[in-house]
Amino acid sequence: MNQHGKEIEALTLKINKARRNLREGTREWKEKTGSPYIDYALRLENKHLDGCVLLPDRLELLKLLPKKALCCEVGTDQGRFARQIIKSCFPKELVIVDISFERFEYDEFREVDVQGAAKTYEMDSVECLSSFPERYFDWIYIDGDHSYEGAKRDLNIAMNKVKNEGYIVCNDYTTWSVSSMTKCGVARAVNEFCLNFNWKFVYFALQGNMYYDVAIKRLY
Ligand SMILES: C[S@@+](CC[C@H](N)C(=O)[O-])C[C@H]1O[C@@H](n2cnc3c(N)ncnc32)[C@H](O)[C@@H]1O
Numbered sequence: 001m002n003q004h005g006k007e008i009e010a011l012t013l014k015i016n017k018a019r020r021n022l023r024e025g026t027r028e029w030k031e032k033t034g035s036p037y038i039d040y041a042l043r044l045e046n047k048h049l050d051g052c053v054l055l056p057d058r059l060e061l062l063k064l065l066p067k068k069a070l071c072c073e074v075g076t077d078q079g080r081f082a083r084q085i086i087k088s089c090f091p092k093e094l095v096i097v098d099i100s101f102e103r104f105e106y107d108e109f110r111e112v113d114v115q116g117a118a119k120t121y122e123m124d125s126v127e128c129l130s131s132f133p134e135r136y137f138d139w140i141y142i143d144g145d146h147s148y149e150g151a152k153r154d155l156n157i158a159m160n161k162v163k164n165e166g167y168i169v170c171n172d173y174t175t176w177s178v179s180s181m182t183k184c185g186v187a188r189a190v191n192e193f194c195l196n197f198n199w200k201f202v203y204f205a206l207q208g209n210m211y212y213d214v215a216i217k218r219l220y
Contacts, residue, residue: 148185
């Protein structure tokens with residue numbers, strides 16, 4: 001075996017050891033706590049999925065959301081998706097909230113937001129959304145705290161802040177993040193929310209690493 005082959009073999013061993021540790025750890029977690037380490041997403045009923053449109057990615061989803069609308073992005077990081085929102089949806093107002101704007105790419109953002117539709121809020125998402133009137137937004141894109149509790153918190157406040165026909169879109173609808181190797185509570189929070197408050201899936205966008213997006217609205 002050449003040097004490259006040896007290095008690949010060593011890496012494979014390293015990854016397999018980490019995988020075994022993870023499997024062992026999560027098994028012990030369940031034994032100790034009585035509940036699974038990874039947040040399980042409850043089964044939805046057909047009525048929550050009927051008519052849901054499957055899309056290749058979240059940019060296609062953006063194309064289907066209301067244009068020239070009042071909208072919000074919860075969690076923006078560098079602001080790259082916020083730029084996509086402006087380019088695709090021409091919002092009347094785009095509220096961008098994040099607990100930190102340290103990484104936000106202001107120059108690139110200003111080049112795109114020539115109409116000045118966006119307002120940035122450096123604060124906690126729930127605190128920010130609470131300050132808006134009930135049923136204010138046409139849609140809210142949630143991509144902030146991905147823990148189960150965090151996603152649930154955002155969904156509960158967003159529900160009161162979108163119009164009756166409004167959408168909530170959740171990014172990272174999954175149970176496990178393959179890049180950070182951490183659990184993700186979004187799928188559990190979304191399914192529970194749809195079951196408890198009678199919401200349905202309208203659009204479901206795929207992503208190559210299973211960081212799906214789901215758009216939901218009220219089921220009447
Ligand atoms: C995955 S990044 C967002 C990425 C962005 N939406 C995109 O698609 O390019 C998640 C962001 O959520 C922010 N965040 C986490 N918890 C938050 C909270 N409670 N309130 C507001 N922002 C939060 C983080 O600071 C981070 O910038």
